[in-house]
Amino acid sequence: MVRRSEYLFLEDESEERFRHILENHLEEARQRAFSLIREARRDDRGCLLTDTIKPRKVRFNGHQWEAYRFIHCVLNEVIASRDHVIRHRCHNRRCINPEHLQVGSQADNKRDDWENWAYGVDPDYL
Ligand SMILES: [Zn+2]
Numbered sequence: 049m050v051r052r053s054e055y056l057f058l059e060d061e062s063e064e065r066f067r068h069i070l071e072n073h074l075e076e077a078r079q080r081a082f083s084l085i086r087e088a089r090r091d092d093r094g095c096l097l098t099d100t101i102k103p104r105k106v107r108f109n110g111h112q113w114e115a116y117r118f119i120h121c122v123l124n125e126v127i128a129s130r131d132h133v134i135r136h137r138c139h140n141r142r143c144i145n146p147e148h149l150q151v152g153s154q155a156d157n158k159r160d161d162w163e164n165w166a167y168g169v170d171p172d173y174l
Contacts, residue, residue, distance in 0.1 A: 065111050066127050073109055077122045080108055081146075084115055088144055095143040103141050116141070120149040135160055 069077050084106060088096035098104035104115040117134045121127060123146050128134060135156060138148040152160075 062111070063127055063129060065109065066113075066121060069109055069122070070125055070127065074122070074125070077108060077118075080106065081119045081122045084119060084144060085146070093138060093140075094145060095138050095140050095148060096145040097140070097142050098144060100142065104144070116144045116149055119144050119146055120151065124151075126151065 084098070084104070085096055088098055090096055098115060105112050106115045106118050107113075108118065114134075116136070117128065120134045128151050131153060132151050133154055133156075135150050135152045136143055136148055137150060137160075138145070139160070140148075143149075
């Protein structure tokens with residue numbers, strides 16, 4: 049059983065690990081991000097899709113990350129906290145095109161879903 053304090057510790061540790069990557073393994077991480085992008089298939093909307101059903105994971109420096117989160121954070125050199133989600137402006141969670149990704153709050157993400165439902169596409173994206 050995981051106590052809440054341990055759970056919070058693990059969450060903090062994940063951010064710490066990412067900070068460690070940016071500070072010590074940035075070039076290697078960038079190469080990894082670019083190779084994921086190269087392996088992806090481009091569709092007619094410009095999305096770069098991985099050949100997985102769920103969002104692809106990537107293992108780096110002994111830890112597993114969602115590929116789109118890894119790519120966004122490494123290429124922009126930002127550490128997204130748990131309060132922040134990586135938003136897909138194209139609304140395709142399998143897409144790893146860095147130009148389609150942006151960081152936002154959970155509330156932004158909900159609004160995205162609503163706009164997608166209401167208008168079919170993010171108006172900023174057109
Ligand atoms: Zn996309």
